[in-house]
Amino acid sequence: MRRKADLPQKTCATCGRPFAWRKKWAKVWDEVRYCSERCKSQRKAEAADPT
DSSP states (O other): OOOGGGSOEEEOTTTOOEEEOOGGGTTTGGGOOOSSHHHHHHHHHHHHOOO
8 A cells, every 4th residue: 555645746736735646536647737626616717707
């Protein structure tokens, strides 16, 4: 079993925080850009409303 510290990490495109690999992302890890659904939806909202 791997420790969480040994898993690959990326930085979220919205909030800038690091997040670790998850099993559900195993097949699409190269395409993952956001740490959560909240950050994903926030990014879309910012693009639609550039205030």
